[in-house]
Amino acid sequence: MSEHSPYQPFSIGGSKGLTHKLTLGVCCMQTKATSNPMQSLLRRLDASGAFDIIIFDEKMILEQDVSEWPIVQCYVSFHSKGFPLYKSLEYVKMRHPVEINKVEDQLKLRNRLTVYETLKSHDIPCPDFMAIDHLDYGDHQFVEADDYIIYDGRKLKKPFVEKPLDGDDHNIWIYYPTNVGGGCKKLFRKIGDKSSEFDSKQSRIRKDKKYLYEPFLPTGGMDVKVYMVGEMYSHAEARKAPTVDGKVMRNKNGKEIRYPITLSEVEKACGALIVQAFGQFVTGFDVLRTTGRSIVCDVNGWSFVKGNQRYYDDCAILVQKFFLDRFHITFTMPIPALKNEERMSEPINRTTPEVDEADEENFQHDKLRAVMIIMRHGDRKPKEKHKFKSSH
The missing domain is CATH 3.40.50.11950 (Rossmann fold)
Structure with missing residues (x-):
């Protein structure tokens, strides 16, 4: 490390033949x-x-x-x-x-409305949404009822999601219709083993600032997090969604349990487009897999896979x-x-489900990175020719 740094975790090695570092x-x-x-x-x-x-x-x-x-x-x-x-x-x-x-492009990530508009402009699937400034409706028409809201003639039925425009504000609320009991699920940054809580008395939306509103999309209780390094490299993990019960699933080392998953070709293409659109070589984004579609609901900027x-x-x-x-x-x-x-200087935590100790020895240290197959069709078209021997 350079003398400019107060931290000294390691020292610089040789130049390996470079004329200069x-x-x-x-x-x-x-x-x-x-x-x-x-x-x-x-x-x-x-x-x-x-x-x-x-x-x-x-x-x-x-x-x-x-x-x-x-x-x-x-x-x-x-x-x-x-x-x-x-x-x-x-x-x-x-x-x-x-x-x-790119630092300038990171300004886009600070505002959820700008993120969604950028996704739309690059034909990356994102939720249908509407942005409402509750402090200044101006000429816009807003109506709130028990089971829906209407803004400039657009009707959004519950359940729907309410997100602050500020990308650093993680207080995201989900409102439910009266036919399932109403109430609101309040999501927040993890506090201990909690990531959300249900408020049965909260049925009216917040009106203290600007918010995004979008339909609540069913995902089977799973969130997908994708990590990109450039346009061609991706790693994806799934975890229990905070909308399920608000309890964070952790392994014996106290880390949140996540499961490596395979991305579809569409999801990989979305990752490449996100790297281009936001100018972030190392980045992450969140995907909702719902009703046969994959919807990008957030872009996080610099993100690392843990462990x-x-x-x-x-x-x-x-x-x-x-x-x-x-x-x-x-x-x-x-x-x-x-x-x-x-x-081994850092704890390595399993990102797959916990297994019994008796099964541990069945795991191999080698990891399958790719499968390459060279093959030809089993049925050959008969060739219209005859073979014969000749001495001339």
Whole structure:
């Protein structure tokens, strides 16, 4: 790590034959920079010998002028709570580093209405929605009844979902019709083992600010989270939806249980379009699988799979290639495999359902990455010819 960083999780190795290393700046909040997923990526990039990694000090980010920030060639920067995104954008415009996730495009992710409009403009399936400013209806007509709302002639029946426009506000409410008892399911960021609670007395919508309204889509109690690294690499996991009972399912290590799943070709195509539309090479998004369709209901920006070592290996190779390609370096060195003790320095949590100890020995350490088949049709068309021997 560079002297600019107050954290020293590892040291820079040899140059592996490069004429010089690329300076790679990581500009984000301290909790994100020192998290296990980020450190897993940085360890692998460091092992390649291609980068001089500089983690920007959080105090410097918050208090110093961007002209005093280190000058880097490669730039990893993403928003989280408390991060000065506009300040990071000012740095980009001043220094013009190569961005793996474009900072200016991250402004789109802060507003759910902008996210949906971007999805629609790129023909990515998203929920039907309407945005209502309850503080200023203007010339718009709004009506609320027990089982529906009407806005400018558009009628939305319960159950429907109410989302704040602010992407950082996770207080999402779902309203139910009177024929199933009414009430409201209130979703929020996980608190302990809770992710939602039901309020039987809440039937009227909130009217304190701007909200998005969309139909509640049945998903069989499952949420799908997709992680993209570039347009062609995806990893997907399913978890119990918070709308089921609000209880977070955890494994024996206390981590939320998620199950790796296979994406459809349509979902993979959506992932590639999202990477393009939002300018985010490393990103994640949420999918609702409902009635034979896949609907994108949120785009998260910088997102990592947790505890998956194979994903970190793949991600590091693709991130390295991204930066080397931008500097027209025509060769890409492989990320050296980390030693077993380095791999085990972080707890590895199973992302598949728990199994009995008796079944553990049946698991193989090797992982099937792909199946390649070379085949020809079993039935051959008879050839209209005769074979015979001749001495002439």
